[in-house]
Amino acid sequence: xxxxxxxxxxxxxTGKDFGRAGTISTKIKEILQEIGIDSAVIRRAAIAxxxxxxxxxxxxxxxxxxxxxxxxxxxxxxxxEGPGIEDIELAMQEGFSTATDEMRExxxxxxxxxxxxxxxxxxxxxxxxPGKGTSIDVVLNLNQVAE
Amino acid sequence: MKLKDVVDKxxxxxxxxxxxxxxxxxxxxxxxxxxxxxxNSKEGNxxxxxxxxxxxxxxxxxxxxxxxxLVNERQPDVxxxxxxxxxxxxxxxxxxxxxxxxxxxxxxxxx
Numbered sequence: 436x437x438x439x440x441x442x443x444x445x446x447x448x449t450g451k452d453f454g455r456a457g458t459i460s461t462k463i464k465e466i467l468q469e470i471g472i473d474s475a476v477i478r479r480a481a482i483a484x485x486x487x488x489x490x491x492x493x494x495x496x497x498x499x500x501x502x503x504x505x506x507x508x509x510x511x512x513x514x515x516e517g518p519g520i521e522d523i524e525l526a527m528q529e530g531f532s533t534a535t536d537e538m539r540e541x542x543x544x545x546x547x548x549x550x551x552x553x554x555x556x557x558x559x560x561x562x563x564x565p566g567k568g569t570s571i572d573v574v575l576n577l578n579q580v581a582e
Numbered sequence: 583m584k585l586k587d588v589v590d591k592x593x594x595x596x597x598x599x600x601x602x603x604x605x606x607x608x609x610x611x612x613x614x615x616x617x618x619x620x621x622n623s624k625e626g627n628x629x630x631x632x633x634x635x636x637x638x639x640x641x642x643x644x645x646x647x648x649x650x651x652l653v654n655e656r657q658p659d660v661x662x663x664x665x666x667x668x669x670x671x672x673x674x675x676x677x678x679x680x681x682x683x684x685x686x687x688x689x690x691x692x693x
Contacts, residue, residue, distance in 0.1 A: 545618055
């Protein structure tokens with residue numbers, strides 16, 4: 436799927452599938468490395484992609500992560516079908532989590548996922564409809580990298 | 583310091599990917615929270631943890647960590663070993679608890 440001045444690829448993520456969790460963000464990192472994106476930008480994109488992927492795995496039924504590359508930016512657009520978020524401001528606070536005890540025992544649910552995504556983005560937008568799902572749009576600029 | 587020297591001096595048991603011990607260790611990070619490791623570990627760090635499930639492999643791979651040290655002689659899950667082998671992630675094991683092995687690594691690297 437080609438967009439104007441860019442390439443776009445859609446990845447499907449299945450909820451509750453902890454066995455495959457992390458494979459999409461690993462794949463995205465590999466794609467960015469193959470293209471030769473600056474490693475500092477790749478590291479930030481990998482963190483954002485991983486946290487977004489894990490949020491779908493932990494909370495949603497299913498979702499997609501769309502990677503779009505343009506000459507000036509990396510876009511990650513994440514859309515899920517899931518419970519949604521009642522209070523986005525609260526969910527964005529570091530340390531707030533709705534993870535189950537089982538997830539916490541595995542080391543998830545630190546309440547750092549959404550804050551980590553925002554910290555590693557140049558542009559960050561989140562919207563959610565309770566009972567339907569959540570969308571996160573992330574942009575990482577490439578033109579700030581001196582190369 | 584080379585990973586191989588760290589493995590020898592701290593008497594770590596190599597569980598997967600022994601060919602990776604030529605890598606350089608940049609430091610260490612001790613945590614059992616995956617998002618914390620994603621946020622705060624640095625490239626080349628040895629990650630000291632008690633988590634043994636397969637999701638630790640993706641974290642190490644995404645953050646370019648030099649390896650994962652499982653503490654208290656904890657055994658990784660079978661699928662963790664399989665995934666680490668497939669992804670080229672070095673899994674190590676120690677009989678020491680996290681505090682002790684972190685202290686020893688800190689001392690060794692002269693941080």
